[in-house]
C-alpha cells in the first residue's frame with residue numbers, strides 16, 4: 001500500500017490561513033489502512049482545525065467527506081456540492097488525491113494534508129516499512145522475494161557492499177537489516193545459492209521513474 005504521515009498541524013493551518021470554509025477530503029483506500037487519512041482521521045483533523053482557528057479568533061468551517069478512493073476520478077465527483085462554496089480543499093489522501101482534486105476543480109486551491117512517503121507494509125501495529133520503489137521491472141524472482149532496490153541503502157544488485165555487520169546495514173546505525181544478508185539466508189534456505197553466482201549484468205531501468213511519469217494501459221479492461 002501507499003504509506004503516508006500527517007503533516008504538522010501548524011503547517012496545515014498556515015496553508016489554510018486565508019480560508020473561511022474548506023472541504024476536508026479523506027480516502028477509504030491505503031491512507032485508511034495506515035491510519036492517516038480515513039474517516040476517523042478526517043473527523044479528528046476537522047476538530048483540531050476548528051479548535052485551533054477558534055482559539056486564534058478566526059473561525060474555520062470544515063466540511064468533512066471521505067471518498068471511496070481519491071485515486072479514481074469517478075469518486076472525486078462526490079465532492080462537487082461541497083466544493084462549490086468552499087475556499088479550498090484539504091486532501092488527506094496520498095498525493096494522487098490532491099492532484100485529481102486539482103484537475104476536477106481548476107479554480108479551487110487544493111492543499112495536501114499528509115506527506116506521502118513510500119510503498120510499503122505494516123510490520124507491527126503503528127510501524128510501516130518501505131518494500132518497493134515501483135521500478136516497473138520486478139526482479140524478486142532472482143533475489144529470493146526480497147527487494148534490493150527498495151531495501152538496500154545503495155540499491156546494489158549483485159550482493160552486499162561489504163559494510164554490513166552482524167546482518168545489519170552500515171547505514172542506519174544497526175537498526176536496519178542488510179537486505180543482501182537476508183537474501184543470502186533466504187536463498188540458502190531455498191537451496192538456491194547458485195543464483196548468487198550468476199551476476200545480474202544489467203537491469204532494464206527503462207520502466208522506472210527516471211523516464212518521466214509512467215502510464216499503464218490494459219487494453220482488455222478498456223473495452
Ligand code: SF4
Pocket residue numbers: 131132133134135136137138139140147148149150
Ligand atoms: S524489484 Fe522493483 S517492482 Fe520489485 S519490489 Fe523491488 S522496486 Fe518493487
Ligand code: SF4
Pocket residue numbers: 151152153154155156159160161162163164165168169170171177178179180181
Ligand atoms: S550493508 Fe547491505 S543493505 Fe546496507 S548498503 Fe550494504 S549491501 Fe546494502
